[in-house]
Amino acid sequence: MTGKRQNGMGGLWSGFAISIGILAAMLGFGGGAWAQTTPQYGKDMHIGVTSCAGSTCHGATSPWENSTVLQNEYITWSQKDPHGTKAYKVLLNDESKRIAKNLGLANAHEADLCLDCHADNAPKNKRGRFFQISDGVGCEACHGGAERWLGIHVSGVASHQDNIKAGLYATEDPVARAELCLSCHFGDDKKFVTHQIMGAGHPRMSFELDTFTAIQPAHYVVDKDYLKRKKVANGIRTWAIGQAIALKRRVDAAASPDRGWDGLFPELVLFDCQACHHPLTAPTWQPRPSTGLSPGVVRFDDSNLLMLAVIASHVDGELGVTLKQQTKALHGSVLKGADAYKAAANALKQTADTLVAKFASRNFGKDDIAALMNGVLAEAAAAEFSDYAGAEQATMALSAISSAARSMGMGDLAKAIDGPLNKAYDSLEKYDGWDYAGFRAAISEIKPIN
Template sequence: MAQRGSAIRRLIAGVRAAFGFARPLTLLPTAALTLAIALFAGLSAGQPLNAQSGYSYTGVASCAGSTCHGRSEGNGAIVRQDEIATWQSPSAVSGAHSRAFALLGGRRGQQISSSLGLGDARSAGSCLGCHATYVPASERGPRFQLDDGVGCESCHGAAIGWLSSHYEVRGTHPANVRNGLTPLEDPQVRARVCLDCHYGSTDRGQFVTHAMMAAGHPRLTFELDLFSAFQQHHDVDADYVQRKGQPDSVQLWAVGQAEAVARATDLFARPAYGTEGVFPQLYFYDCHSCHRPITDGDERRLTFETNPGRPITFGQPPFNDENIIMLSAVADVLAPGRSDAFRAASRDFHDAMDDGRADAQRAAIALRSEAQSLSAALSSRGYGSNDAFTIVERIGSRAVSPRFTDYAGSVQAVMAIDTLLNALVSDGRVTTGAAAGIRANINRAYSAVSSPGEYRPAAFRTALGDAVSAIGRLR
């Protein structure tokens, strides 16, 4: 994981520097911990909060007591109980949620909001939807603080219904879910929760427009298993498996790809999101097909390659199909009965870009349907020990690798190979020592996509191909 993390950190170094992710953050203040302990005492004394209290969200402090999730060491009998410390980690990735609100008050956050005429970013709904647990004031309990950032309830759901039941000795996970706990062990559910901010949704403040990116907001990318690994604050032990089942990294990755395609096409098909004035909403398109050096000299550097998966006119801005490419490889291996239909729908979608908004919208809806069907199939199937090997081979095959012509798709591809190698190590199919050697090739691929301005498709494909070949020799 350390090697894997260092490679990803190099990839996101620019975003870290701009947003100040590396700034240390201390644990919750003593006052907040005191309130949390008092809350726990009240619950233990038979005075549980309930929906009649008039609010649904209790805030991070309600989870932060030393008898709950606020221990300094992860040594709890059932769960680690140091989850707050993990959430507030100074790490650029595992502690990012706790710093999300604070970023809005930083130089870059204020510059973006000022450019967009939003005023103070810390009070702008367009920003708070993803930089905080942004719920109406009427739903916030007395210990709820908006400046906690992306708190526990952003992912786990409003706690008022399950806060008391989830620590009861005889409590069960299904009962907690019935009381409102979000079942994040379900890959589809987890993907949709993450995608709300890591791609976008129709909720207020959860869609990054092209204007926001023009003002300085970083481009978003998404890979469910990798993101889950960086945010994991639990141990997958016997107790976890008994309560929630055994998670599978390949399944998480595959379902994440399907849900990302479904979300992208769903939003694109909606008029309020897919268009902006006379232009399409350019958020959906591959940034670097347009943002490239333009010169009038004789030495022109071609930065736009014809992509065999996109039947579009040369020079037409391509839809960002990073997840579509990955899902095509997934379908070929894990859902072959649906692969031809998905591939045809994706080609029809790209082809419709030359025909106008109405045709593209219809094609997007058709592609969304195929992606949703794949998501359901990938969520319900069993997974074998050879699946990761087979998918790696498919990504590196002549049918798929020529489609890595663009920066975003290449980033997604190297994250996929990284994730699948990690799954092979976790399953005992590849030793740690063997993986370390392969990571040298993976790191070369990461280096090839470390900067959009320096991206070279041919060099990337060579590096990725070397990594794929090295993994294949271990099968």
């Protein structure tokens, strides 16, 4: 989370809770935990952003009054959304030139390695006449190649389910959304930012599904009409599912024969960056009870695991215990060797699947909010967030909890969180030499609920 990110978040997340309907939070989401191929690799032709941008379709300059959708989605995406404004363009800047040069690429804007995440890099034979790679992360990179659903969705008679059968990607389903966003914001078995790419200069990445959903400038409104057509997961379920799928992705990579290893070393991008990258002038090591590790050992990046320990312990005590044991085993495996490491990652893969299914079929309500917030505060008090990545996830978790609280009519709780939360974001502003003391002080201002 760079300074830039912090400013973006500070401004944007605070307005979010108000704009998302109260109704949304109260309706349970069905939780269709079914796997849909992510759009880039789907079988349908990608028609191109211009096909969506007609003024009577999604290219209106202002929202239409009598329409079920806003119809100015294109303007929002092309003027405010980093997927439209920057994702492809940054591949032409000096930073990308340097990364490309360091990796021995001719250039970044023509390399699949970069385009896979910075554009809608569908295979060449799946690109329609109006498709332009320079559009960046276009509509169909998230909503799916429109070949089959374009016709029926323009006719206006197709239901959302009909559209999905015709290849529209289920972006409203938190499981499908998490799979989609994380495919670029962390990577998957087909595209991945390795430590080699980081070493070449790629910025560090972080993600939390509910917070990032909130700070992507919304080109849709969750109103009564929307709720008639679509099921909406509340922020807590979205957060929980996002964490479980992020864990799945991370341990998937750790256990993978081609992605988990880089010569003598395990893939370093899966470990806490600051376990290696920090100045030696001011020693920062301190024990973290949940890891069981002594000083001088490289820590697996367990920021998602820390959040999941809180959620799983609340939802299913036994599962919480299993998760904590498996987490410790993964940390400890680093001292035992490659086989122990892979076995520990594989064990967590199964637990991650169980967690996704649990969270997708559970309604998270008002009582959960207090319990989860207390859980995060307890971990903070136990000094579990002394790594930047953990503190960052805890901060985004409290931001998800605060917006969910507000939308469930618990405005006082949300207010009590928001002040300290801003200070927590401030403490994270600088990655190098971040302010752990400031973070702890901010979090301790939030009082647990009895």
